[in-house]
Amino acid sequence: GYVDRQLCRDAILPMPFLCEVACPKDCVLSPWTSWTSCSHTCSGKNTEGRQTRARSILAYNAGEGGLQCPNSSALQEGRSCNEHPCTVYHWQTGAWGQCIEDSSSVAPGNASLIGGGAGVGGAEPSCSVGMQTRKVICVRVNVGQVPPKKCPESLRPETVRPCLLPCKRDCVVTPYSDWSPCPATCQTGLKLKRKQSRKRIIIQLPANGGLDCPEVLTQERDCEAPSSTCPGYRWKTHKWRRCQLVPWSVRQDTPGAQEICGPGLQAR
Numbered sequence: 001g002y003v004d005r006q007l008c009r010d011a012i013l014p015m016p017f018l019c020e021v022a023c024p025k026d027c028v029l030s031p032w033t034s035w036t037s038c039s040h041t042c043s044g045k046n047t048e049g050r051q052t053r054a055r056s057i058l059a060y061n062a063g064e065g066g067l068q069c070p071n072s073s074a075l076q077e078g079r080s081c082n083e084h085p086c087t088v089y090h091w092q093t094g095a096w097g098q099c100i101e102d103s104s105s106v107a108p109g110n111a112s113l114i115g116g117g118a119g120v121g122g123a124e125p126s127c128s129v130g131m132q133t134r135k136v137i138c139v140r141v142n143v144g145q146v147p148p149k150k151c152p153e154s155l156r157p158e159t160v161r162p163c164l165l166p167c168k169r170d171c172v173v174t175p176y177s178d179w180s181p182c183p184a185t186c187q188t189g190l191k192l193k194r195k196q197s198r199k200r201i202i203i204q205l206p207a208n209g210g211l212d213c214p215e216v217l218t219q220e221r222d223c224e225a226p227s228s229t230c231p232g233y234r235w236k237t238h239k240w241r242r243c244q245l246v247p248w249s250v251r252q253d254t255p256g257a258q259e260i261c262g263p264g265l266q267a268r
Contacts, residue, residue, distance in 0.1 A: 024065035028058040032077070042086035049082035087141075089150045091157055094135035099163035102131045130165040171213035172204035182223035194223040240266045 033053045040049040054076045057069050136159050138151035148156075180196045199218040206212055243264040 025059070025062040026067035027061040027069035029069075029075075030056045030058055035079070038081035041082055043080075043083050044086045047086065049080060050078055051081045052076060052078045089138060089140050089146065091151050091155060092137050092139040092145075093157050096132045096134045096161070099130040099132050099165055101165060102129060102162075127167040128165050130163045131160055132163045133160050135159075166208040168210040169204065169207040170211040171202065171206040173214065173217070174201045174203060176200045176219065179221075195220050196223055197221075238268050240268045242266070 032055050035051040035053050038049040038051055040047045043049055056075065061068055136157050137145050138148045140146045140150065176198045177200065179198050182196050183194050197218060197220045202213050202217070243266050245262065245264045
């Protein structure tokens with residue numbers, strides 16, 4: 001029992017010791033997983049679509065005051081799905097077909113939506129409304145196609161819908177250039193055929209069923225035959241004339257000036 005402290009004055013007084021109090025740690029849970037796929041595509045008397053998700057304990061609580069981990073039932077959740085009633089007959093649709101031209105319809109104002117701007121010379125390209133079709137059949141579950149009267153007509157999907165056709169773009173070429181000049185205006189002696197040509201250039205290629213470009217872009221034709229023959233020039237020589245003495249005015253200061261023979265000149 002307890003006695004007066006004076007009675008223990010000769011005894012050794014107990015000293016306190018250091019110790020550590022554990023910090024409270026909460027239970028750590030993982031995030032919820034994604035919902036599983038629905039177990040059924042529809043719901044009926046004996047079937048019900050269900051989805052589940054789960055989480056797990058990553059670390060248990062430690063120390064006093066930490067949040068406790070939940071029991072195993074709180075680590076899973078479930079919910080209903082595909083609660084619409086199961087139907088024995090339903091409509092099944094195919095893929096939409098290609099957009100084809102419908103001459104009975106015109107799409108005013110749709111040119112700028114598809115054509116990508118103004119055409120050549122600032123004119124708006126003309127585009128039209130086409131149509132698409134698809135196959136719609138009545139199907140019985142686990143059986144296949146059945147007559148259409150088995151499916152409710154009010155829920156039948158549409159089989160035709162309008163669509164916008166791409167704008168047609170014709171090929172555009174420049175006018176022909178002028179004919180190239182003929183090389184000469186007179187006929188040479190070589191008898192060569194002279195030709196002149198002209199050409200045009202493609203400035204826009206066709207698209208979406210527009211008019212194709214012409215195959216001929218260059219034309220040639222023979223030059224008209226010149227009416228005259230090109231003149232030709234050459235030197236023509238005659239016979240040498242009789243040799244004549246050099247004139248007296250030139251020879252008078254030379255020896256033999258009175259001679260009647262000697263150096264002379266010939267001309268032709």
